[in-house]
Amino acid sequence: MNVVFDFGGVLFRWQPHEFMARLLPHRAPNEAAAAALVTEFFQSFGGDWGEFDRGTVDAYRLAQRIAWRTRMELADVEKVIAAVPHELQPMPQTVALLARLRERGHRLFFLSNMPAPYADHLESAHDFVQWFEDGVFSSRVNLSKPEPAIYHEAARRFGVAPNELLFIDDYALNVTAARALGWQALHFLSGEQCEADLSARGLI
Structure with missing residues (x-):
């Protein structure tokens, strides 16, 4: 076969809710906040992140877009993007x-x-x-x-x-x-x- x-x-x-709560505890102090953060950040793996998956946007531009869209600190966004490989x-x-x-x-x-x-x-x-x-x-x-x-x-x-x-x-x-x-x-x-x-x- x-x-x-x-x-x-x-x-x-790949457990993004647990990952985000551990990485950004100030933004995800409880399960509901973690779930909301995952939804906002990854957009169900469509939107900005979907373009990252597709190879049509690089990590630098992705971070800029997410920070602008979510009003998160750019440093927090970059921290998440950089940490994902080690979560896998x-x-x-x-x-x-x-x-x-x-x-x-x-x-x-x-x-x-x-x-x-x-x-x-x-x-x-x-x-x-x-x-x-x-x-x-x-x-x-x-x-x-x-x-x-x-x-x-x-x-x-x-x-x-x-x-x-x-x-x-x-x-x-x-x-x-x-x-x-x-x-x-x-x-x-x-x-x-x-x-x-x-x-x-x-x-x-």
Whole structure:
């Protein structure tokens, strides 16, 4: 099988509410404030951050935009942007699943919305990223999930028909988009659930 992994929230920890509360406690003193800050800052990963994902705005300009839009101190905005790569720590259970799939001889690919500096960091910091035969980072193709074009580009690049690709993503809209284009797809909820789904398909 050709298995395609998302990165953030699947292979790498991404918990923005906890992250923002820890990084900017003066702006997120409680859960409600943290949730509001995440929504305002990341705009559901659309808006300014979506352009960062897409590779059409760099970190410097992103910080300027967010500071202007939110009226946050520029230093606070830059602190968040700089800290994100170190928050993206491997999720041991999913990495173990990746290793088992590799041992079974499945072809491994990735498809991730990821800003360019973070993509560079993950590739250099984590050896297991080299296990993937190929992959698509949104910032390197100026496209992003759940747009159909990025799935078409990924299938073309991997040289695999959509119905022969199994996509694993934690964001329901991305899973729905993949299925609409003929991909097989699993909605990632936890390492245990993902393992059970992969086992049920006879992949591990």
